[in-house]
């Protein structure tokens with residue numbers, strides 16, 4: 001049915017032209033440049049970082065340091081204040097930092113619309129430290145409702161953008177300032193925000209930020225951006241190679257050079273190809289012009305079109321109150337999983353279910369399973385039009 005699509009947006013030419021991938025909130029596609037940079041590492045300087053003196057390793061070390069700098073520039077922070085550590089993914093980074101925080105905080109705060117990657121670790125952390133956990137409400141515009149008096153000396157863990165409907169933490173800057181006044185800290189889950197709302201992120205004085213390369217057109221790698229002042233207070237318990245200056249039979253001394261503090265969160269050998277790919281991905285993101293416009297304009301235009309179209313389908317219940325590159329809905333006429341399967345027969349890939357937000361969607365809002373459409377820079381207007389047309393046909397025939 002969609003064999004006539006012209007597709008093949010620049011840098012994603014390797015995709016089959018009938019492919020309509022609408023699951024970028026899970027994993028974005030990788031542009032050819034990122035794939036090439038990783039293959040180049042494997043084929044031309046496949047070495048270990050931070051340890052070797054031969055040319056390949058020296059080239060890799062330079063790339064790693066350059067990637068740390070590019071990440072900081074991307075999120076608008078300075079290398080004198082923040083360190084960048086590479087890890088597995090957002091979830092792992094959150095657990096790694098939360099699990100090693102000093103025991104000086106009064107409570108842990110999160111919100112009702114968090115991914116399980118935040119919702120669950122905050123539960124486990126509160127239980128282990130025997131401190132209260134408070135789940136606050138996020139309004140439709142994404143802002144967190146809170147009482148300044150009640151967040152004293154708290155740890156807040158919040159997403160900067162929801163993976164259900166893209167709502168953004170518009171009051172992030174104020175929350176960070178209010179927490180800091182009483183000794184609190186703010187940890188940001190930027191898994192979605194990193195490829196959409198880095199302006200909100202960069203303007204805030206966050207203590208730590210977590211994101212995944214695979215949701216920003218990069219490799220499967222996690223990134224932690226953390227204040228050095230917080231990093232040096234962590235009670236480091238995940239420990240091993242690449243982290244120490246010296247070791248005695250019963251003691252060790254962690255690397256203390258201010259420029260090498262990231263090593264405290266990088267246990268053992270890292271995903272070096274992933275770091276190299278992320279380096280290229282950041283350059284690519286800054287210069288890419290999908291269909292000749294900026295990445296922001298491209299996403300905004302597609303999101304607006306999709307929102308307008310879906311809003312007009314009477315049997316569809318949209319979760320979104322405004323356009324976003326991430327959009328979820330259910331239909332009175334057909335179950336979400338069946339709908340996703342029917343769409344798949346037309347090479348359209350969407351998600352169905354609760355998207356790891358079981359508390360908010362299933363238990364708080366009591367919604368049925370949803371369909372989620374998430375747009376990426378590899379999508380075209382033609383693809384979104386085809387998706388809308390196909391969706392309407394399926395619903396009419398259900």
Ligand SMILES: Cc1ncc(COP(=O)(O)O)c(C=O)c1O
Pocket residue numbers: 025026089090091092115117118159161162163189191192212
């Ligand atoms: C908002 C949000 N937070 C956290 C995660 C977890 O990311 P990862 O699986 O890369 O750790 C996701 C993944 O979809 C997400 O959307």
